[in-house]
Amino acid sequence: MATRQLDERPKAAIRRARVLQTADVDSAVDLLRARATISSSRLEKPKSNEGDDRGLLNAMKAHRMPTNHKRTVSGHTSQGSTTANEDLTAAPQRRSVRLLNNFNLRPSSTKTNSSAVGVTSKEGRELKKVKATGTKGRTTVGRVVSGNRAQIPNDDTSRKEPRAPSRNGETAAPHMKAPPPAISPEQEALQELLDLFQKLGTGYHALSRYQCQAAIQCFSSLPSQQRDTPWVLAQLGKAYYEEASYKEAEEVFQRILKIAPSRIDDMEVYSTVLWHLKSDVQLASLSHLLHAADRLSPQAWCALGNAYSLSREHEHAIACFQRAVQLDRSFAYAHTLQGHEYVASEEYDKAQRAYRSAIMVDKRHYNGWYGLGKCYERMGKYEIAEKHYRSAAQINPSNAVLVICIGHVLENLRRPQPALAQYSHACSLDPHSALARFKKARVLMALRQPREALVELELLKNVAPDEANVYFLLGRVYKSLGDKTAAIRNFTCALNLDPKAAQYIKEAMESLDDSEDEEVD
Structure with missing residues (x-):
């Protein structure tokens, strides 16, 4: 029942239209009465211009500001007050005031006081002044229609930069980075x-892959x-x-002995390094230690065993490696050293068994x-030897030997x-590597490329200045180039x-006049 009663009530638009109609009738009646008053005053006193003006002014004031002028809640004038308390001798309103009143009688949905319907001329002028002021005095601009438009903020608030909220809910200062933890x-x-x-593991992994430079x-x-x-x-x-x-390795192992004289691992x-360096005294001292x-x-x-091997005592060396x-x-390294000694003694079957055990x-x-x-190379089986050499080089590709x-x-x-x-x-x-350059120069001589071989031998002469084979091969190169003086x-x-x-050198010197260049090993 409450819902039905609410539905039967008249709508706001119909009520506003009725007030607007009564307001228009009242304004028309006022205009006719003002005209009649002015015409009668002119007929009664034609010679008094000052009295006419004062009467007209009083009539207009009386019409503009009635004493008992009542309004409804919406701001419209009530219908009964116009007949009882209105002065019939009041002057009519101007056309601009009527238009302004008609304009203000239209319904508006703004939230300010300008939405009232029955606004007087004085209130209209004040409203114009408020509209004519600058943006500094305005608090809201525009209208809100069904909540689709938000209010435009003031210039002072719009100029402020937004601040990011902090963890505690407070606004943090802009362009401020949080300090590192x-x-x-x-x-x-x-x-x-x-x-x-990480460095230790990387170095050990590189050494296990025989990437020596990376490990170092x-x-x-x-x-x-x-x-x-x-x-x-180590x-x-x-x-x-x-x-x-070998020189750098020797220095490193000597430092180890100074730091830890009882180290075994x-x-x-280190003993093999000393064997390559032919340091028999230091090798004997190391074995004793x-x-x-x-x-x-x-x-x-x-x-x-390496100490015995360096002194050419292969039987004693084999016995030491067998004990190891x-x-x-x-x-595994003990098996390998034992195989090396068998190769030196030309016992290739035993050497193969030792290497396979390793x-x-x-x-x-x-x-x-x-x-x-x-x-296999010593036995003359070069193809099988090449296969095993390539297997070793696949494990350790950085070994020049x-x-x-x-x-x-292959040669x-x-x-x-x-x-x-x-x-x-x-x-x-x-x-x-002196051996690599020497063998390369020999192959270049076999391929009839003496000038390329000469370049390699000049570099090799600086690396190994006391090697007789280098000078012998240089003599052959100069002989093939026709420079007999340099060859001699x-x-x-x-x-x-x-x-x-x-014997070989003298034969080469006697054959300087021969055109054939035979290879001499």
């Missing part, structure tokens, strides 16, 4: 420890407190050994594959062009450096 000493120490382990860089970049530890120095020494940098590598530290360690017996194998069957212990032990290739062995096998197979490619690759791996000079230098080869 503080790192505790425990976290900083943990990060340093992780960086240290990783271990050298460690802090001094960690770089001077025996384990890190890894550096092995990296230098794999690069055939990795000392077999290791035996005093632990006589049941395979490293000590390997060092003693008995102490530790999984020590490969069974460690399949990535490239020294075992190299030893097998050396055995293995590449030289492959080139030598024996009468394949000079592939052999030249292998020797060039060996020179790129190790620019200071180099043959003479070779004769002075190696008197044992006097």
Whole structure:
């Protein structure tokens, strides 16, 4: 029932239209009465202009501001008040005032006081003044229709930059970055420890892949407190050994002995370094030191076997390596050293068994594959030797010695062009390798390229100035180029450096006038 009563009520638009109609009738009646009053006053007093003006003014004032003028709640004038209290002698309103009143009687949905319908002329002028003022005095601009348009903020508020809300709900200052979180000493120490382990792991992985330069860089970049530890120095020494940098490896291992004189691990590598350097006194001292530290360690017996091998006592060396194998069957390097001694004694069957034992212990032990290739090469089986050499080079691709062995096998197979490619690759791996440049110069001479061979031999003469074979090959090169004076000079230098080869050198000097250039090994 309450809903039906609300529906039966008259709508606001109909009620406003009725008030508007009554207001128009009232204004028309007022206009007619004002005209009648003015005409009657003129007829009564034609000679008094001042009285006419005063009467007209009083009539207009009385019409504009009635004393008992009542309005409804919406601001419209009531119908009953016009007949009871209105002065009939009031002057009519002007046309501009009527138009303004008619304009203000239209319904409006604004929230300001200008939405009233019955606005007087004075209120209209005040409204015009308010509209004519600048933007500084306005608080709201425009109209809100059904809530679709928002109020336009003032200029002062629109000029302010928005601030991002903070975590606590307060606005933070613009263009202010949050300070980085503080790192505790425990976290900083943990990060340093992780960086240290990363470098150690990277260096060890590179060394296990025989990437010696990368391993050296990783271990050298460690802090001094960690770089001077025996384990890190041992890894550096092995990296230098794999690069055939025996002098640098010797210095590193000497530092290890100063820091830890009783260290046993990795000392077999140091004994091999001293064997390559022909340092028999230091090698004997090292073997004695290791035996005093632990006589049941395979490293000590390997060092003693290398000392016997350097003094050409192969039987005693084989016995020492056999003892090392008995102490530790999984020590692959002891098997390899035993195989080397069998090759020196020309016992190739026993050498092959020793190398295969080393490969069974460690399949990535490239020294075992190299030893097998050396055995087959000594036996004249060059194709099988090439296969084993390539297996070793696949495990350790940065070793120039293995590449030289492959080139030598190809040269024996009468394949000079592939052999030249292998020797060039060996020179790129190790620019200071005298053997690689010498073999490359020999292949260039066999391919009838004496000028290219001359360039290699000039570089080789600076690397190995006391090598008789270099001067002998230089003499042959100058002989093929037709420079007999330079050829005799180099043959003479070779004769002075190696008197044992006097027979071959004299034959080469006597054949300077011959056109044929035979290869002399």
